[in-house]
Amino acid sequence: MATADQVKAMVRSHADGDDARFFSIALQVAARAARSGQTNFAQELRDLVEELRKEPPRSRKPIPVAQPRGELSGLLGVTYPTTRMADLVLEGPVRDRLNRVLLEQRQRDRLREQGFHPLRKLLLVGPPGTGKTMTASALAGELHLPLFVIRLDGLITKFMGETAAKLRLVFDALRETHGVYLFDEVDALGGERARSNDVGEIRRVLNSFLQFLELEETESLLVAATNHPQLLDSAMFRRFDAVIEYPLPTAPVIKALVLNRLATIKVGRVSWGHVTKAAAGLSHAEVTMAAERAAKDLILLDGREIVTADLVSALNQRRAESRR
Numbered sequence: 661m662a663t664a665d666q667v668k669a670m671v672r673s674h675a676d677g678d679d680a681r682f683f684s685i686a687l688q689v690a691a692r693a694a695r696s697g698q699t700n701f702a703q704e705l706r707d708l709v710e711e712l713r714k715e716p717p718r719s720r721k722p723i724p725v726a727q728p729r730g731e732l733s734g735l736l737g738v739t740y741p742t743t744r745m746a747d748l749v750l751e752g753p754v755r756d757r758l759n760r761v762l763l764e765q766r767q768r769d770r771l772r773e774q775g776f777h778p779l780r781k782l783l784l785v786g787p788p789g790t791g792k793t794m795t796a797s798a799l800a801g802e803l804h805l806p807l808f809v810i811r812l813d814g815l816i817t818k819f820m821g822e823t824a825a826k827l828r829l830v831f832d833a834l835r836e837t838h839g840v841y842l843f844d845e846v847d848a849l850g851g852e853r854a855r856s857n858d859v860g861e862i863r864r865v866l867n868s869f870l871q872f873l874e875l876e877e878t879e880s881l882l883v884a885a886t887n888h889p890q891l892l893d894s895a896m897f898r899r900f901d902a903v904i905e906y907p908l909p910t911a912p913v914i915k916a917l918v919l920n921r922l923a924t925i926k927v928g929r930v931s932w933g934h935v936t937k938a939a940a941g942l943s944h945a946e947v948t949m950a951a952e953r954a955a956k957d958l959i960l961l962d963g964r965e966i967v968t969a970d971l972v973s974a975l976n977q978r979r980a981e982s983r984r
């Protein structure tokens with residue numbers, strides 16, 4: 661029979677909503693029962709765990725926002741984004757590739773029936789502020805999934821010496837809970853850093869990350885993001901289903917970003933040539949912030965409408981600030 665400690669641990673993991681731990685303790689109870697000759701009970705319990713583990717995540721209860729709890733809570737942040745693809749302003753090819761991911765995810769049961777896997781491991785590469793994190797939110801929002809964020813560099817410094825074990829916890833969760841998992845700043849596991857790391861910690865973490873990427877049993881969408889693709893191990897690149905590059909915004913994207921942000925504001929005649937020139941080299945995030953700045957100035961100064969000079973000056977200001 662179960663020991664007192666096992667019963668307590670099961671109650672605790674149930675309260676934490678930690679299915680993985682709950683099932684693993686149930687299996688320990690089964691093993692103990694088998695050893696003491698209760699073979700029928702042991703087999704029934706094992707079968708029950710197997711059956712429940714197979715249950716597709718979608719048919720389980722929705723995960724409460726408070727999760728993940730217990731040890732996982734320090735490693736994973738969870739949100740339920742309402743961001744949609746329409747909120748993102750992207751180059752055509754980037755949008756096409758993301759739409760393809762969404763299509764395959766939505767039709768994954770049909771694909772699997774015929775032995776195909778949907779696209780689900782994405783590497784997003786590009787400068788800061790080009791929409792990589794926002795993409796992970798939009799994928800979660802479109803698919804009505806929770807978004808779990810794992811910051812690898814934080815994980816490594818925080819748990820130096822035991823990162824690989826912590827990462828395993830994250831991966832177990834990923835198998836158990838259907839969601840979008842964002843591994844931000846994945847270059848923290850990059851070859852360069854791994855080589856210069858004496859204790860081999862990063863190398864170990866990189867290896868367990870790579871092994872994990874090979875596992876096909878999970879349905880979850882895995883999104884890794886980096887500003888420094890040159891630091892990544894080539895072994896890492898190979899394991900993704902798709903590597904999507906996020907360029908700095910081009911002229912039409914800049915215009916769309918500004919108009920998006922000014923949707924509720926009166927915009928007068930704007931010379932977009934001047935605006936896009938002033939925005940050259942700025943990221944989507946910076947262009948958005950400049951548009952916001954112009955909108956707020958208009959409101960605070962009781963202006964009538966936004967004109968070219970308002971946008972150009974906000975963009976110049978933004979550029980000066982980002983140089984600092």
Ligand SMILES: Nc1ncnc2c1ncn2[C@@H]1O[C@H](COP(=O)(O)OP(=O)(O)OP(=O)(O)O)[C@@H](O)[C@H]1O
Pocket residue numbers: 747748749750786787788789790791792793794795886887917944945946948
């Ligand atoms: N493509 C985009 N379309 C619309 N808004 C964007 C886009 N990219 C960035 N933004 C705006 O900039 C903010 C920051 O973008 P985001 O966090 O997605 O950048 P990132 O690429 O993840 O940057 P980093 O590499 O620094 O993590 C967003 O919340 C959004 O307001």
Ligand SMILES: [Mg+2]
Pocket residue numbers: 792793794844885
């Ligand atoms: Mg980001």
